[in-house]
Amino acid sequence: MPSKLSSTLMIPYGRQSISQSDIDLVVEVLRSDFLTQGPWVARFEEVVADRCGASYAVAVNCATSALHIACLALGLGEGDWLWTSPTTFVASANCGLYCGARVDFVDIDPRTYNMCPLAPEQKLVKAKKAGILPKVVVPVHLCGQPCDMAKIRALSHQYGFKVIEDASHAIGAKYSATGQSSDFEPVGNCHYSDITVFSFHPVKIITTAEGGMALTKDPHLANCLQRLRSHGITSDETEMQSRPANEIWNYQQIGLGYNYRMTDIQAALGVSQMGRLEDFVAKRHSIADRYDAELAGLPIQLPWQSPCSYSSYHLYPIRVKPSVSGLSQRQLYDALQAAEINVNLHYIPVYRQPYYEAMGFKAGYCSEAEAYFKQALSIPMYPTLTEAEQSQVIQVLTEAFA
Numbered sequence: 001m002p003s004k005l006s007s008t009l010m011i012p013y014g015r016q017s018i019s020q021s022d023i024d025l026v027v028e029v030l031r032s033d034f035l036t037q038g039p040w041v042a043r044f045e046e047v048v049a050d051r052c053g054a055s056y057a058v059a060v061n062c063a064t065s066a067l068h069i070a071c072l073a074l075g076l077g078e079g080d081w082l083w084t085s086p087t088t089f090v091a092s093a094n095c096g097l098y099c100g101a102r103v104d105f106v107d108i109d110p111r112t113y114n115m116c117p118l119a120p121e122q123k124l125v126k127a128k129k130a131g132i133l134p135k136v137v138v139p140v141h142l143c144g145q146p147c148d149m150a151k152i153r154a155l156s157h158q159y160g161f162k163v164i165e166d167a168s169h170a171i172g173a174k175y176s177a178t179g180q181s182s183d184f185e186p187v188g189n190c191h192y193s194d195i196t197v198f199s200f201h202p203v204k205i206i207t208t209a210e211g212g213m214a215l216t217k218d219p220h221l222a223n224c225l226q227r228l229r230s231h232g233i234t235s236d237e238t239e240m241q242s243r244p245a246n247e248i249w250n251y252q253q254i255g256l257g258y259n260y261r262m263t264d265i266q267a268a269l270g271v272s273q274m275g276r277l278e279d280f281v282a283k284r285h286s287i288a289d290r291y292d293a294e295l296a297g298l299p300i301q302l303p304w305q306s307p308c309s310y311s312s313y314h315l316y317p318i319r320v321k322p323s324v325s326g327l328s329q330r331q332l333y334d335a336l337q338a339a340e341i342n343v344n345l346h347y348i349p350v351y352r353q354p355y356y357e358a359m360g361f362k363a364g365y366c367s368e369a370e371a372y373f374k375q376a377l378s379i380p381m382y383p384t385l386t387e388a389e390q391s392q393v394i395q396v397l398t399e400a401f402a
Contacts, residue, residue, distance in 0.1 A: 009340065010340045010341065010342045011340060011341045011342060011380050011385075011389050011392065011393065012203075012342045012380065012382070013203075013315075013342055013343055013344045013378050013379065013380050013381065013382075014203035014314070014315070014378075014380070014381060014382045015202065015203060015382050015384065016202040016203070016207045016382075017276075017280065017382070017383050017384045018207075019272070019276070021272055021275075022269055022272045022273060025268045025269065025271065025272045026265055026268055026269050026272075028268070029264050029265050029268040030265065032264075034264050035263060035264055035265055036261065036263040036264055036265075037261070037264070038264040039264070040264035040265075040267040040268045040271065041059050041261070041262050041263075041264060041267040043267065043271055044059055044208075044262075044267035044268075044270045044271050044274075045057040045058065045059050045213070047270075047271055047274045048171075048188070048198070048213055048215070048270075048274065049215060051186065051188075051274065051277065052171075052186045052187070052188030052189050052196075052215060053185070053186055053188070053189035054188055054189055054190055054196070054215035054216065054217060055190075055216065055217045055218075055219070055222070056215065056216050056217070056218075056219065056221075056222035056225075057213055057214070057215045058213065058214045058215075058216075058222060058225040058226055058229060059211065059212075059213045059262040059267060059270075060211070060212050060213065060214065060229050060260040060261065060262055061210060061211060061212070061260050061261060061262055061266075062199070062201070062210050062211060062212045062260075063091065063166075063168045063197055063198065063199035063200075063201070063211075063212030063213075064091040064094070064095070064212070065212060065229070065258070065260040066197040066198070066199075066212035066213060066214040066260075067091055067092065067094075067095035067138070067164065067166065067197050067212075068095045068098050068099070068258075068260075069214065069224075069225050069228040069229055069258070069260065070095070070164045070195040070197060070214050070225070071095050071096060071098070071099045071101070071136060071164070072099060072224070072228055073195070073221050073224035073225050073228060074135070074136055074162045074164070074194060074195070074221070075135070076096060076099040076101050076135055076136050077099055077100050077101060078100040078101070079100075079101075080096075080099070080100075080101040080102070080134075080135040080136070081096075081101060081102050081103070081104060081127075081132055081133070081134040081135060081136075082095070082096030082099075082101050082102070082103050082104075082134060082135065082136045082137070082138060083103075083104050083105065083106050083120070083123075083134040083136075083137045083138070083161075084096075084103070084105060084106070084115075084137070084138035084139070084140065084166070084350075085105065085106060085108055085114065085115045085138075085139065085140045085142070085369075086105040086106075086107070086108070086349040086350050086351055086365070086366045086369040087108050087113055087140070087142060087346075087347055087349060087369045087372055087373070088140040088142065088166065088347055088350060089168070089346075089347060090350050090353060092138050092140055092166045092350070093105070093138075093350045093356075095138070096136065096138075101135070101136075103356075104123075104134070105349075105350065105351055105361075105365065105366055105369075106119045106120050106123055106137075106366075107119045107366035107367065107368045107369055108142075108366070108368045108369050108372065109368070110368050110371070110372075111304040111306075112142075112145055112147075112304065112306055112309075113142045113143065113145075113317070113372060113376075114139065114140065114141065114142050114145065114146075114147040114148070115139045115140065115147055115152070116368070117147075117148040117151040117152070120137065120152065120155055121155060124155060124158075124159050128159065133159055133160065133161065134159075134161045135161055135162065136161060136162045136163075136164060137152065137155075137156065137161050137162070137163055137164075138163075138164045138165075138166050139152050139163070139165060139166065140166040140168075140169075141165065141166065141167045141168075141169055141170035141173060141187060142169060142315075142346075143169055143303065143311065143313065143314055143315040143316070143317060143346070144169045144170045144172075144173050144205070144284075144311040144312035144313050144314040144315065145170075145173070145303075145305065145306065145309045145311040146167075146170060146173050146174070146175040146187055146308070146309045146311075147165075148306075148308065149163075149165070149175055149177070149191075149192035149193065150177035150192055152192065153192035153193070162194045163192065163193040163194050163195075164193065164194065164195045164196070164197060165187070165188075165190075165192075165193040165195070165196040165197065166197055167187050167188060167196050167197060167198055168197060168198060168199035168201075168204065168212075169199070169204065169205075169312065169314035169315065170187045170198075170205075170311075170312050170314070171187070171188065171198045171204070171205050171206060171277065171312060172186075172187075172205050172206075172277050172278070172280065172281040172312040173186075173187040173281075173309065173310060173311055173312040174186055174187065174309070174310035175187055175192075175308060175309055175310075176307075176308050176309070176310075177192075177308065178308075179306075179307040179308045181310075184310055187312075188215050189215075189217075190215060190216055190217045194216065194218065194221065195214050195215065195216045195221060195225075196214070196215045196216070197212060197213070197214050197215075198212060198213045198215070199211075199212050200212060200213070200266075200270060200273075203314075203382070204314060205277065205280055205281065205284075205312050205314060206270065206273035206274060206276075206277055206280065207269070207270075207273060208262065208266035208267065208269050208270040208273070209266055209269065210266070211262050211266050211267075211270065227254070227255055227257055228255075228257045228258060228260070229257065229258065229260040229261055230257055230258075230259070230260070230261055231253060231257045231258065231259060232253050232254060232255035232256050232257030233251050233252065233253050233254075233257065234251065234252060234254055235250060235251045239252075239254060240252045240254070241254075279383070280383045281312050281313070283383040284312065284313035284314075284381060284382075284383060285311075285313060287313070287316070287381055287383075287385055287390060288303070288311075288313050288316055288381070290390060290394075291316055291379070291390075291394070294394050295318070295394065295397060298325075298397060298398065298401050299321070299324045299325035299326075299401055300318045300319060300320055300321075300325060300397075300401075301318065301319035301321065301375075302318060303316060303317055303318075313381060314381070315346055315378045315381055316378065316379055316380075316381040317346065317376045317377065317378045317379075318376070318377055318379055318397075319372070319375040319376050319377075320332050320375050320376075320377065321375055325401060326401075327400060327401065329374060329375055329376070329377060332377060332397075332400055333345075333377055335396065335400045336377070336379075336393075336396055336397075336400075339392070339396040341379070341380065341392070341393055341396060342380075343377045343378060343379050343380075344377070344378045345373070345376060345377060345378065346376070346378050347373075348373055349365070349366060349369045349370060349373055351365050351366070352373070379393055379397070380393055
């Protein structure tokens, strides 16, 4: 039997924004000859690469797939180590396990909630002495705020690891190594990384329903990524092995790959959504500015923005400290849910998940990540959040601390 849809009109923490122009373009593709493996994926890749200043973009079915093939393209495998932030979705770490590598975590900065720029250096010194330096490091631009990528890139040159930016939250964000707005560069240009990954899940900045993308400046990596997303198959005659002239060989599998392709339906939606990227991010900033102003007097910690970053504001996390507010995270969560405001927690430290605890990780492994886990709540943040809905969120928060 079909499941019943809830009639409750909760305010979600995030949601997509679909316009009539989005619908019209998707319908156009549905009526075309190519629902997949047609022209729209390449168009979407070109639009995103041009917007971000990258040389190459490879669209896939989700960001998890993009992280997986990014690791493979960089040669991650058995006996290698991948380091990432504990405060992220599990995919940022699982991509290393898919390749047979081992995973470790670098604690977060207490203000940005990103990988702490000092913690990797301290950990790298110890890892070098022990002979277990990482092959790949995956900094995560949490909530849309870029990490200190210049620092991480300098460490990558010093210690010899590759860098994958997990920018699943951060298309439309900008980074400046100097902190000067005149020096802002778009996240995704791979100036400080080997590969950057975006997510196009419905709650992200733009959406393709499900989808992801890997961007790079390196033509060899781009070629690897393209093959890995499509079964390891190529139709490039310069890569194909010689076969008898009387046999038809219009493609060859020259390596092991996966069926990670994006459809033309999804890509067309992405092309349309990219036309509103700046508007989406500007609206998120407007919502954040109002939260900053109207929640400033409450006993909660609001998100801090580094002068080196221009966030895309995928999330707006607040932190509740019972010693200051008199309310626990759980009490505030329950109060907001009871008021039909669907807040969320981003994220439980990855190593606290049962699968990772079975590997030997223990509670307390990353102290800042644990503190954030016990205090943070993501309140509603998306472009179509109305003034009335935001007022309701602010009112419920204010009354909770009254």
